Amino acid sequence: MNATVTVRARRVADAVWPPALFGAAFVAVWEGAVKVFDLKPYFLPPPSAIWREFVGNLSLIRDAAFVSGGNAFVGLLVGALFGIAVSFALMRFRLLNDMVTPLAIALNAVPIIVLVAVFNNMFSSTSEIPRRLMVTLVVYFVVLVNVAKGLRQVSPIHLELLRSYAAKPVEVIRKARIPNAVPYLFTALKIAAPLAVITAFVAEYFGGPQNGLGSRIVSNIAASRNAVAWAYVVGACLLGLTFYLISILLESITRRRFGGDDSRGSGPGGGTT
Amino acid sequence: MSVADVVTSDARGATPAVTVDAVSKVFNAGTANQVDALVDVALDVDAGEFVSLIGPSGCGKSTLLRLIANLIEPSAGTIHVNGKTAARARLDQEYGMAFQQAGLFDWRTVTKNVELPLELKGWDKQRRAARSREMLELVKLDDFANHRPWQLSGGMQQRVAIARALAAHPPLLLMDEPFGALDEMTREHMQAELARICNETGTSVVFVTHSIPEAVYLSDRVVVMSPRPGRITDVIDVDLGRDRDDDTREEDGFYKKITEVREALRRGGHETTSGEPLGVDDR
Ligand SMILES: Nc1ncnc2c1ncn2[C@@H]1O[C@H](COP(=O)(O)OP(=O)(O)OP(=O)(O)O)[C@@H](O)[C@H]1O
Ligand SMILES: [Mg+2]
Numbered sequence: 001m002n003a004t005v006t007v008r009a010r011r012v013a014d015a016v017w018p019p020a021l022f023g024a025a026f027v028a029v030w031e032g033a034v035k036v037f038d039l040k041p042y043f044l045p046p047p048s049a050i051w052r053e054f055v056g057n058l059s060l061i062r063d064a065a066f067v068s069g070g071n072a073f074v075g076l077l078v079g080a081l082f083g084i085a086v087s088f089a090l091m092r093f094r095l096l097n098d099m100v101t102p103l104a105i106a107l108n109a110v111p112i113i114v115l116v117a118v119f120n121n122m123f124s125s126t127s128e129i130p131r132r133l134m135v136t137l138v139v140y141f142v143v144l145v146n147v148a149k150g151l152r153q154v155s156p157i158h159l160e161l162l163r164s165y166a167a168k169p170v171e172v173i174r175k176a177r178i179p180n181a182v183p184y185l186f187t188a189l190k191i192a193a194p195l196a197v198i199t200a201f202v203a204e205y206f207g208g209p210q211n212g213l214g215s216r217i218v219s220n221i222a223a224s225r226n227a228v229a230w231a232y233v234v235g236a237c238l239l240g241l242t243f244y245l246i247s248i249l250l251e252s253i254t255r256r257r258f259g260g261d262d263s264r265g266s267g268p269g270g271g272t273t
Numbered sequence: 274m275s276v277a278d279v280v281t282s283d284a285r286g287a288t289p290a291v292t293v294d295a296v297s298k299v300f301n302a303g304t305a306n307q308v309d310a311l312v313d314v315a316l317d318v319d320a321g322e323f324v325s326l327i328g329p330s331g332c333g334k335s336t337l338l339r340l341i342a343n344l345i346e347p348s349a350g351t352i353h354v355n356g357k358t359a360a361r362a363r364l365d366q367e368y369g370m371a372f373q374q375a376g377l378f379d380w381r382t383v384t385k386n387v388e389l390p391l392e393l394k395g396w397d398k399q400r401r402a403a404r405s406r407e408m409l410e411l412v413k414l415d416d417f418a419n420h421r422p423w424q425l426s427g428g429m430q431q432r433v434a435i436a437r438a439l440a441a442h443p444p445l446l447l448m449d450e451p452f453g454a455l456d457e458m459t460r461e462h463m464q465a466e467l468a469r470i471c472n473e474t475g476t477s478v479v480f481v482t483h484s485i486p487e488a489v490y491l492s493d494r495v496v497v498m499s500p501r502p503g504r505i506t507d508v509i510d511v512d513l514g515r516d517r518d519d520d521t522r523e524e525d526g527f528y529k530k531i532t533e534v535r536e537a538l539r540r541g542g543h544e545t546t547s548g549e550p551l552g553v554d555d556r
Binding site: 180 | 342380394
């Protein structure tokens with residue numbers, strides 16, 4: 001037991017130090033370049049200045065991160081719930097499925113983020129709803145396409161077996177379709193989680209209340225406080241990373257429960273295209 | 274053994290396990306790619322009997338098995354299982370089924386896989402657990418009850434599939450090349466296990482295979498089929514006694530039967546298409 005923990009710790013350490021070293025080297029070169037070439041702060045502030053601003057504005061950055069992160073989270077939750085609900089409807093009604101699925105797949109390739117301008121126009125300028133709506137929409141399509149696929153693509157052998165057990169349609173859904181779709185759902189969430197944060201940031205560039213990380217970056221650049229803007233960028237990176245790590249954690253838990261079969265766990269990932 | 278047991282086993286003896294009467298199956302009828310998968314097939318399987326279906330690829334073995342299982346409907350003719358119509362028999366879970374792929378549910382443990390047919394029969398938890406333990410002992414996998422299917426080897430998975438097929442103690446077992454994906458050693462071991470289990474439980478079996486020795490080793494009767502259109506061309510009785518073990522494979526009678534089945538397959542093959550490979554192993 002203890003041995004496996006040490007082995008795992010060693011593996012994590014082995015995986016972490018190369019990118020950590022590279023990151024440190026990158027920051028050092030950046031710092032050096034700013035000094036050597038005497039780059040002006042409005043062009044590129046040195047990492048040390050960004051770090052000072054990050055520490056100095058920590059509570060402001062945290063508040064802004066909570067606003068953007070909250071939008072992303074609400075959108076992720078609502079979008080996933082809607083996506084799951086509609087994929088069940090698609091499973092139930094074949095015709096609907098044939099109409100909606102190609103559209104949903106096509107929409108995944110369209111930059112629907114631009115719709116946020118339209119949504120902003122529909123609600124008051126202090127409302128967070130347009131951003132959340134945007135995140136919801138983006139997440140919705142990713143979850144819909146993947147979960148619908150998981151519900152539909154049940155192994156024919158499983159279906160024949162269940163028929164041979166005289167299983168009722170509800171039982172086929174409960175015993176085969178839903179468990180089959182669970183890994184697809186978590187793959188969808190792994191794709192959707194970072195997408196949700198990105199959408200939440202970018203949506204802030206289209207106006208609305210000035211309280212999230214995205215709008216803070218814009219306003220600080222407008223006020224020529226470049227180092228502060230970069231400090232908010234650092235905050236945005238950390239938030240995105242948090243969402244990504246959570247989704248990876250969720251996926252590894254389900255993979256352990258639902259099968260070590262990599263081909264299925266990651267298979268539906270390509271399903272958005 | 275109680276009186277009731279004696280009565281049921283007597284009753285079993287009276288009704289054949291399977292009656293296939295003048296059955297035909299046409300796929301895509303009336304279209305350009307119409308296939309006469311089976312034409313006028315008749316087959317009786319007695320209770321407790323082990324019958325193998327053998328024949329070249331595409332001769333309708335799987336189709337016949339799926340018809341008996343009521344997974345598909347015949348185009349003509351009638352099928353009875355244990356005295357009931359095929360549809361009724363399926364609803365009453367009168368048979369268990371196993372395919373070439375184990376078809377286990379990855380998200381269930383080995384025990385839970387075996388319990389699935391029992392869940393659908395509405396058995397309570399305790400009874401299911403007890404039966405599943407019993408079945409896993411039968412296939413000698415009780416140590417792996419809480420493993421996930423993907424942690425088992427192919428042969429072990431196939432044994433779980435057989436335990437699952439037998440879990441509800443169905444009087445009939447339908448198997449479609451269940452050992453097709455196994456290596457020779459595992460395969461012979463599994464054949465011996467299956468022969469033992471069927472003897473112990475008195476289960477009737479319809480068994481599809483491509484292997485002549487496998488068919489001869491396991492069966493009371495070998496049914497030889499031939500394609501285009503799919504039909505039965507020969508039925509060969511294998512009178513090697515019920516208790517078969519590894520020594521059976523060495524007996525002269527065993528080799529004689531293998532030759533007999535091979536010649537029957539040749540005849541069947543020549544009647545339709547000459548010179549085409551038979552698609553049947555001599556293994
Ligand atoms: N669902 C289907 N639709 C159309 N044709 C089918 C269908 N199922 C089987 N067939 C055709 O019926 C014929 C018999 O098929 P079947 O699967 O029963 O053969 P088989 O004897 O099991 O062959 P193999 O040994 O390769 O498994 C084949 O020509 C096949 O193409
Ligand atoms: Mg077949």
